[in-house]
Amino acid sequence: MNTPAKNRIVGTSVPRKEGVDKLRGAARYVDDIQREGMWYGATVRSAVPRGHIRSIAFDRKIEWSEFTVVSAADIPGENQIQMIVADQPCLAGRQVNHCEEAILLIAHPDKHKVREAVNAVHIEYDLLPPVFTIEESEMQQIVIWGADNCFKSFLLEKGNVDSVWEHAAHIVEGEYRTGAQEHLYIENNGVIAEYTAETGITVWGSLQCPFYVHKSLLGVFNLPPERVRVIQTETGGAFGGKEDFPSVIASHAALLAMKCGHPVKMVYDRIEDLAATTKRHPSRVRHRTAVDSNGKLLAMDIEIATDGGAYSTLSSTVLSRATLHSPGPYVCPNVRVRSHAWATNTVPYGAFRGFGAPQTIFAVERHMDEIAAAIGMDPIELRRCNFIHQGETTATEQLMREPVILDKLFDRVLAESDYYNKRGQFKKENANSAIKRGMGVAAFYHGSGFTGSGERYLNSLAGIDVTVEGKVRVLVSSTEFGQGTNTVLTQVAAEVLGVDYDDVVMAPADTGIVPNSGPTVASRTAMVIGRLIELASLQLVSMLREQAGLPEQFSREQFFTSCDQLRDKHGEVGSLYRYEAPPGIFWDDQKYRGEAYPAFGWSVHIAQVAVDTVTYSAEVEEFWSAQEAGCVIHPVLATGQIEGGIAQGIGYTLYEKVVLQNGRMANNQMTNYIIPTAEDVPPIHVFWEELPFEHGGFGAKGIGELPHDGPAPAILNAIRDAIGVSFNAIPLLPEDLFAKLCVARKVEEPAAV
Amino acid sequence: MSAPVATIRLKVNGENRTVSVLPIKRLLDVLREDLQLTGTKEGCGEGECGSCSVRMNGELVNSCLVPVLQANGAEIETVEGLSCDGVLHPLQQAFLRCGGAQCGICTPGMLMAAKHLLEHTPHPNMTEMREGLAGNLCRCTGFMRIFESVLSAAASKAEETHAR
Numbered sequence: 001m002n003t004p005a006k007n008r009i010v011g012t013s014v015p016r017k018e019g020v021d022k023l024r025g026a027a028r029y030v031d032d033i034q035r036e037g038m039w040y041g042a043t044v045r046s047a048v049p050r051g052h053i054r055s056i057a058f059d060r061k062i063e064w065s066e067f068t069v070v071s072a073a074d075i076p077g078e079n080q081i082q083m084i085v086a087d088q089p090c091l092a093g094r095q096v097n098h099c100e101e102a103i104l105l106i107a108h109p110d111k112h113k114v115r116e117a118v119n120a121v122h123i124e125y126d127l128l129p130p131v132f133t134i135e136e137s138e139m140q141q142i143v144i145w146g147a148d149n150c151f152k153s154f155l156l157e158k159g160n161v162d163s164v165w166e167h168a169a170h171i172v173e174g175e176y177r178t179g180a181q182e183h184l185y186i187e188n189n190g191v192i193a194e195y196t197a198e199t200g201i202t203v204w205g206s207l208q209c210p211f212y213v214h215k216s217l218l219g220v221f222n223l224p225p226e227r228v229r230v231i232q233t234e235t236g237g238a239f240g241g242k243e244d245f246p247s248v249i250a251s252h253a254a255l256l257a258m259k260c261g262h263p264v265k266m267v268y269d270r271i272e273d274l275a276a277t278t279k280r281h282p283s284r285v286r287h288r289t290a291v292d293s294n295g296k297l298l299a300m301d302i303e304i305a306t307d308g309g310a311y312s313t314l315s316s317t318v319l320s321r322a323t324l325h326s327p328g329p330y331v332c333p334n335v336r337v338r339s340h341a342w343a344t345n346t347v348p349y350g351a352f353r354g355f356g357a358p359q360t361i362f363a364v365e366r367h368m369d370e371i372a373a374a375i376g377m378d379p380i381e382l383r384r385c386n387f388i389h390q391g392e393t394t395a396t397e398q399l400m401r402e403p404v405i406l407d408k409l410f411d412r413v414l415a416e417s418d419y420y421n422k423r424g425q426f427k428k429e430n431a432n433s434a435i436k437r438g439m440g441v442a443a444f445y446h447g448s449g450f451t452g453s454g455e456r457y458l459n460s461l462a463g464i465d466v467t468v469e470g471k472v473r474v475l476v477s478s479t480e481f482g483q484g485t486n487t488v489l490t491q492v493a494a495e496v497l498g499v500d501y502d503d504v505v506m507a508p509a510d511t512g513i514v515p516n517s518g519p520t521v522a523s524r525t526a527m528v529i530g531r532l533i534e535l536a537s538l539q540l541v542s543m544l545r546e547q548a549g550l551p552e553q554f555s556r557e558q559f560f561t562s563c564d565q566l567r568d569k570h571g572e573v574g575s576l577y578r579y580e581a582p583p584g585i586f587w588d589d590q591k592y593r594g595e596a597y598p599a600f601g602w603s604v605h606i607a608q609v610a611v612d613t614v615t616y617s618a619e620v621e622e623f624w625s626a627q628e629a630g631c632v633i634h635p636v637l638a639t640g641q642i643e644g645g646i647a648q649g650i651g652y653t654l655y656e657k658v659v660l661q662n663g664r665m666a667n668n669q670m671t672n673y674i675i676p677t678a679e680d681v682p683p684i685h686v687f688w689e690e691l692p693f694e695h696g697g698f699g700a701k702g703i704g705e706l707p708h709d710g711p712a713p714a715i716l717n718a719i720r721d722a723i724g725v726s727f728n729a730i731p732l733l734p735e736d737l738f739a740k741l742c743v744a745r746k747v748e749e750p751a752a753v
Numbered sequence: 754m755s756a757p758v759a760t761i762r763l764k765v766n767g768e769n770r771t772v773s774v775l776p777i778k779r780l781l782d783v784l785r786e787d788l789q790l791t792g793t794k795e796g797c798g799e800g801e802c803g804s805c806s807v808r809m810n811g812e813l814v815n816s817c818l819v820p821v822l823q824a825n826g827a828e829i830e831t832v833e834g835l836s837c838d839g840v841l842h843p844l845q846q847a848f849l850r851c852g853g854a855q856c857g858i859c860t861p862g863m864l865m866a867a868k869h870l871l872e873h874t875p876h877p878n879m880t881e882m883r884e885g886l887a888g889n890l891c892r893c894t895g896f897m898r899i900f901e902s903v904l905s906a907a908a909s910k911a912e913e914t915h916a917r
């Protein structure tokens with residue numbers, strides 16, 4: 001592998017590949033695109049959380065003959081969205097299982113009229129009893145999914161926790177809860193679909209995973225693969241929110257297009273997007289932990305419950321990642337994790353940056369501070385004495401082959417934040433101030449790439465070709481939605497091929513053109529696909545040396561001349577490379593044991609928080625993050641990922657509350673679902689340590705999800721440090737602080753009088 | 754009966770344009786649909802996110818909240834008017850250099866807000882910058898790269914002035 005010092009392009013902050021188009025307003029997002037004769041589609045949705053559809057009436061004030069209306073009966077294939085389990089109908093038939101579930105689709109050439117028509121459909125229901133919470137679902141008095149409401153469960157066991165409790169010096173218990181979180185990509189979900197008898201279905205859309213959508217369309221339309229084509233348009237943010245949902249909206253638009261004979265655009269407005277699309281899974285995590293008198297972890301017994309919503313979507317894999325991240329970056333001889341994903345009559349929860357890990361890392365890292373307090377130990381020392389190291393094994397008995405440098409990361413942020421001095425200073429100042437400040441930490445890992453055997457099943461294929469016009473094209477279905485796929489993958493190809501960054505372009509993310517390099521999720525793109533592009537490029541260089549006289553050392557011009565020679569011989573110049581699992585990787589799906597991830601990113605966060613005891617607001621004043629995520633291919637983009645993830649994590653912790661009423665999001669507007677603004681995000685200081693990962697593209701591991709894992713526990717630990725009160729649930733809003741602190745104050749008051 | 758259509762005159766990025774549209778049509782839709790200036794984006798449709806920010810007679814407005822009748826006779830500046838003869842505006846260059854744009858959907862509005870800020874406050878301090886950009890939501894960057902971009906543009910403009 002190349003070392004960073006030798007690289008010309010990898011490791012430098014070249015301009016974002018599609019940056020100029022974005023900055024000129026010339027990048028074409030789906031709503032910027034018109035097709036000849038295009039109609040507009042809209043969705044008639046369930047008003048109730050659970051029930052049978054008794055009747056559907058169409059108001060006579062509408063001239064229905066002008067419209068195309070699609071129901072479940074119009075679906076030519078299976079009425080199912082193809083996810084892990086095909087339990088989610090494309091359109092509800094007889095029964096609805098959550099508010100906002102799609103029942104009918106309507107299209108018309110005038111987008112304003114289509115809205116009127118939606119409001120002119122009147123549906124009556126025979127109500128069924130709904131389930132809204134994890135607790136109601138696990139009681140199973142009302143069964144709404146399968147035999148027992150449980151989408152998936154895991155049992156992870158190492159050693160024997162039950163042998164430990166009796167003799168442990170300390171046992172600390174805690175319960176931690178996280179709420180739903182909305183992705184709030186600024187571009188809503190949207191697609192355009194077209195159907196012709198000759199070409200089949202074509203969908204253009206804002207999406208992360210073209211081949212996921214492709215697969216779902218095959219099932220809904222019962223078409224062969226070559227008759228469905230999915231093309232990603234410029235995508236205005238995703239964060240996991242465009243991993244699974246585009247399969248739904250694409251199927252809907254394509255059904256309308258097929259029936260009305262026109263291209264159909266479906267772009268949600270914000271209100272519909274917030275109410276009807278997926279969010280982060282809410283969770284409840286319980287910890288029971290045994291430690292010895294020196295603070296060494298002896299046993300961790302963890303129970304995880306997530307709310308999956310009405311259909312299973314990705315709940316099983318989210319739960320898997322939640323489970324595997326729940327013990328934190330520590331070594332413990334006895335671990336038991338029991339986890340369940342439960343069905344409720346709410347909009348299905350789905351993928352969101354971190355994919356279950358932010359929930360369980362919140363719990364374990366909040367719990368570590370509770371253990372420290374319970375046994376009278378410094379929270380940093382408690383973590384340090386339990387950190388996992390190279391050569392030790394995780395809860396799944398995965399051997400840490402690579403060096404783990406959590407101590408070094410810790411040293412860095414402690415020094416940069418002036419942690420100990422600040423804590424001392426705040427202790428003094430807090431005594432006489434209504435504003436109480438504190439410092440909180442969180443240490444964690446995030447597994448890069450698919451869990452367990454996932455990458456092997458994906459079997460990704462990626463590559464490059466060289467066009468007659470003298471451009472190298474990167475051929476992947478991996479998509480750009482702000483995180484830097486285009487830039488990073490073209491950097492890798494340019495580096496290996498000895499050409500300029502400007503010589504390399506991305507082929508369109510079009511299932512008719514590019515191979516299936518898998519979904520753009522799980523922080524896998526730079527590591528897994530970057531590596532495939534590196535290997536495909538090396539393969540092309542070898543081919544050119546063997547067949548087209550490319551010398552050992554070559555210039556850019558020589559490279560392109562050789563490509564022309566190879567083209568004369570073969571008609572085309574290209575190189576594809578298929579994923580091969582790193583050697584020695586073993587994962588047992590049945591026993592849930594082995595190498596859970598090919599690599600881990602590591603990070604330590606520190607938050608400085610001020611709690612105003614008059615207004616009950618908590619504000620993050622400054623934030624420090626150190627991480628090791630392999631080699632950094634593009635420092636500016638990578639740092640942007642960390643900063644953006646931390647900002648989302650701050651929102652998750654202190655601002656963003658999904659208010660559910662009758663299983664429906666009640667605050668489905670930007671006016672009342674609050675995310676951090678330019679005035680709310682504190683200065684964020686980002687520090688990198690680089691250790692090359694042998695099997696990642698130019699030594700890279702995953703970066704994108706890592707920063708979302710730490711802010712919640714770091715901030716709530718800082719609040720505890722500031723005011724001495726523990727909060728174990730997020731989001732933590734001023735009213736939550738008020739409720740708890742007011743009660744505490746009332747208890748204190750009589751003594752003071 | 755068809756709804757009454759009004760003739761609206763606008764000066765958009767220095768060019769005179771006339772459209773015949775419903776007077777309550779949103780300025781945002783007139784720009785995007787009637788003038789094919791799709792650089793200006795819709796994020797929320799209720800004036801919260803700032804993706805549709807344009808300048809109207811020198812004021813920063815959310816074009817989703819402006820009925821086009823209200824803009825009759827106005828000078829409108831959009832992201833498409835920022836670069837000049839193919840040369841990127843210093844703010845566009847700075848956003849490219851410093852990573853101020855990720856997914857790019859908030860970027861056109863953010864650029865207009867940043868331009869507005871720098872015209873009134875050529876060297877903003879952090880408080881002024883945070884206030885000046887508070888009406889424009891970005892979900893990708895956490896704003897750090899955007900702040901750096903705006904400061905970098907401010908510095909490069911200062912250099913330019915100094916060199917003259």
